[in-house]
Amino acid sequence: MSHPLRIVLAKVGLDGHDRGIKVVARALRDAGMHVIYPGLWLTPEAVVRTVADEDAEWLGLSLLSGAHMTLVPRVLQLLRDASLEHVGVMVGGIIPEADIPKLREMGVAKVFGPGTPLDEIVGFLREPRQVAHGS
């Protein structure tokens, strides 16, 4: 990589569990990436504004609240509204198996569940970019 990859890792909605996202942030930092962590309890609008202003290539959303089927589509829609279709989106946290294909269909590039080896996330981000989400 000639330039460090810029990724926003965000907690969206009413969800205070940030241990996982901090562990991932640390792993990506150690892999030479620039991780922007804007904190807890963000609205989808604030997440998308952060991605826009930070000119990030990736957005990682962490949800352990069960609200992923509401919040993730909202974030994806706002990204499209802001002409940010080129930003890759990955999701982590507690996501029931049955919801994973639905999230993928909406445009999420990858869902990482609990216990995912950190190397797997780093390796995934280093792969040449897949097709971005979009309509």
Add this chain to the structure above:
Amino acid sequence: MAHDLIARFRRHDRTALARLVTLVARGESFPELDAMLAEDPAMKPRVVAVTGSGGVGKSSLVGRLLETIRQDGKTVAVLACDPQSPLSGGAILGDRFRMGSSIYDGLFIRSLAAVGGRGAVADHLPRLLRLLAHYGFEVVLIETVGAGQGDVAVQQAAEVVVLLVQPEAGDELQWEKAGILEIADVVVVNKGDLPGAEKTVAQVRGMLDLAHASPVAVLRASAKTGEGVPELWRHLQSLSPKVVPNRLNVSLLFDRVAEEAARRAAQLWSQHDAAVCEIVANWQEGRLAESAAVDALLNTLRSHPEA
């Protein structure tokens, strides 16, 4: 593509602004961008740097300042610098965390990594500031990384340097030491709600007056309660452009000299230029001191006008 980016930027397209900030922060340049930056911006923003050691409350105070500036109806850009690992090159940029999640069109926040050992601010700061001026921001706040006692690089770029200190930060002798206190235009005793704040204000004031009947204001504020923040903002605005030397243009110029010299030296080196290779070899093997090697390289560049 490049032309389109500049055109969109001039139309106040936020995505174009974000992209150009990335490119300038990486040190990239192309003719359309250089031409625009060479123009004088229609209006110069008030550029304020906020510095101080880690944990003193820079991000939190900037967050409070943003609320006050918003009430004033002014547009503002924040460049928030955090350290980059010298080992992996990675960074966790967490300053937004404490700046609140307020979003409105007049506010732009960008996190930047500052390479270790090169001062407390990101590279290419003068060009970044010029870019933000061209976009039309009325205020630019630069948050440095947690700066040590001797870090004065930020003075190169900002019109006003605000130094944050906190109560119980050491005995009186701390303020006698040379360094960062000398570059401050305003000193803010943050965490002003804690006991001992008034004593720290008195100590800093005493030190500054001892030095040079100083015009530097010492203010007390609290990022936690918001106390003292409107007063700080009023003071920052009241500093007239006359007492604020314009360091931006000179620093931009010197930056260019350094960049150009580095570019030409690297080019000659890659072309195996005999003179450059000899100087480098002598320096590597310890026969030439670093300062002598730098002098010799600069002289060599002069004899290669179009490297």
